[in-house]
Amino acid sequence: MKPVVRLKRLPHAGDLPLPSYATGGAAGADLRAALAEPMVIEPGSRAAVPSGFAFEVPEGFEIQVRPRSGLALKHGVTVLNTPGTVDSDYRGEVMAILVNLGNEPFAIRHGDRIAQIVLAPVQLASFTEAAELGLTARGTGGFGSTGV
Template identity: 60%
Template sequence: MHSSDTSGTEVPVPIKVLPHGEGLALPAYATDGAAGMDVVSAEDVTIAAGARHAVATGLAVAIPHGFEIQVRPRSGLALKHGITVANAPGTIDSDYRGEVKVILINHGTAPFEIRRGDRVAQLVLAPVTRASWLPVQELDETVRGEGGFGSTGGVVSLGN
């Protein structure tokens, strides 16, 4: 199999275009190697510096059981404008059928204008592994042990 052959790896996800999403591009991979699909805004909105907004996409999806869609920031918007997904990565559960919205936050210093059709985030379809709790009296020992935030080092200014 050639490394660029992706046959058999796609999972069909039913998608419904809502009335205000008519005429917009469906989420799409920008390149063959892209993990996320760019999703566009279905509205014009300006997000003030420090503010948040749930940006409409004009789409609803039926994610197959056993999967989720992760809503992730676009790196260019984050680097150039301080625009990111407030709850990154956001999760769309397989039983949700409402409109997909992207909660963007403006960490920049200027208002940020979004126009209908602008790419605002990436959507990544991912498998979900569900946990079951196993109550125990003791946990196994590790080198780290109970060391908390910053305990593994890496930043000189944090100290030990």
């Protein structure tokens, strides 16, 4: 049985469709821009782009806001804090924090698909302080320690 995510349409999203999956095998549902007027993200700049929806994420889940591969490849536009997390207790408008890593200004219009959202289960942990941690082959090797 599929989990149900309730959403509230905000006034500036009156004509937008609900988030939807583009194909039967898609993991992410398209999130669209809810804009009163077009917005431009200049190269090297970022912007929070409103979706026009607030979500009621079921307890034990999160919604991950992820980039759209076509925007990333063709325009260098991606979600800055990938994946962005919408917690189950957040009830405000979901926005996509987009960054333009491309060389040209990127225009966004009302209704444009700006990101995708994925419902994912969350496992909460208990954190316990320890004087020592178990040994592994990698040990404390960090960034780049396993090779290129």
